[in-house]
Amino acid sequence: MNAAVPPLPHFDDILNAAARIAPHARVTPLLRSRSLDDIAGCSLHFKCENLQRSGAFKFRGACNAVFALDDAAVSRGIVTQSSGNHGAALALASRLRGVPATVVVPEGAPAIKLAAIAAQGARIERCAPTMAARTAATDTLVERTGAHLVHPFDDRDVIAGQGTVALELLREAPDLDVLLAPVGGGGLLSGTSLAAKTLRPGITVYGAEPAGAADAHASLREGRCITDMTARTVCDGLRGHLAPRTLALLQRHVDGILLVDDDAVAAAMRLLWERLKLVVEPSGAIGLAAVLADRERFAGRQVGIVLSGGNVDLDQLPWQAQA
């Protein structure tokens, strides 16, 4: 089965990504909160990727992928498929590179994320809200225009870019016992787990996944990519499925996937807004939710949590009564 796995990124690719994105990406702050430490019963280190450009860690991978391409490869523009943060990140990276971008967006994607893609000057092309329709629309575009596809997570350069989150985190907090990152398609978790286990082999790395979109958990258990589950979760950024490449990296470097229900995510999100004073989207709050749902596992430990994004519609907060 491993024969079918496309080339995996190595630690050196993450170091190269860090150098490549340095002129463009932010080194995001690592914040702490004594009151959240008290609530959690452990020492929390929050990597604030909600403060990354375009409002999510996705800019790291998109920027690395777009700037890794040679001029010929980008001459006909960049294409991707995304219902959210990767689309805006790719649009920004393309604008910085000076090449046109098109983002295939499924019907039903959050309006605020569509607006962010458009604000970066990318063209939006709609498709039906299924993975098959997204892939078909993207393939058609690539064929028709000759544009270069940068997949949201099934891409070696994208994964290497996401891994730079862990480089910065462990540089500032070298004594971490545990690293927690959200998992959707697995780009962030595979990149950060590769970096973290290389820099600090004894660290424990968990993915945090919505209980209503538990395909990564199932995929690791069964040893194959489960792609036919229907996602039901408030975490709009975590509805993707693993690809063989991200599954292979998770199998090597991740110690477990922790499942969290949506109510716990909403409560953790509110706690981050109240205590850390940070606007974090549901997908970004799931790491803290995973800790609070299983305090004993983390008791007394040094825990790094990736707050992956902050793009949220302020008129539709999960704790507001539905109008």
Add this chain to the structure above:
Amino acid sequence: MNAAVPPLPHFDDILNAAARIAPHARVTPLLRSRSLDDIAGCSLHFKCENLQRSGAFKFRGACNAVFALDDAAVSRGIVTQSSGNHGAALALASRLRGVPATVVVPEGAPAIKLAAIAAQGARIERCAPTMAARTAATDTLVERTGAHLVHPFDDRDVIAGQGTVALELLREAPDLDVLLAPVGGGGLLSGTSLAAKTLRPGITVYGAEPAGAADAHASLREGRCITDMTARTVCDGLRGHLAPRTLALLQRHVDGILLVDDDAVAAAMRLLWERLKLVVEPSGAIGLAAVLADRERFAGRQVGIVLSGGNVDLDQLPWQAQA
């Protein structure tokens, strides 16, 4: 008239304050946003005091005042009057010093700020919602208990502590043309203007004040403390009046007070949440609102803005329809 002004802090007091609070206070991040720069037409540097301990710059002054006192002075505890952030900051500083604190709170103070005071272990004493009642209740407490009063802004050590905001800001952004800070009682503005004008004499310093609580603006125009205006503003942290001490410092170091209406404050607050991904309270957003209301004044300049606090009731956001 100057004969009646109590002792003013000097720049050295601010340097001493920085050293005194260093073990306890956070050096807060200075954040930037290209999209907000584009909207404003100038270069904005946001000093994130919403990320300070207790969620506001107030901890700097309270911490400096409480730790400047000798053991005898604090032996019977600390007292203050506050409807909000100073109360929580003083309560936290007192807890760190290991002395009991009592906060006199007017009826009608925001519930979330009361909860923050109680969470730090301070005793709360209620009084009628007038400045006279607050002062009377505080005086009575001091007489009865022998506790030491730390005024929210009319206090040399408190002002010196607030001034440390500008030390950090100018250390990280030494080329600022303009500094903007909110003004209520004037503790933050007087301390930061003293520090900024000492470090960088050519800098322009503005206070930003709600149009519905424009007593500082009127006081500077008339050259005396106006204390009989009724405040009507969403900026609950900016309803106080200047004291002779803060007025004297503002007369020396501040170039003007910019008035901003509440709608502009709410819009700026939402923009900070959306673009900077920061939870900022209305009082903390008024600096950005002042820039956006008067773009020509700031065009092309390097502008430092103090985001003074982030303590806000997430169920009562100013852009939500009233229930």
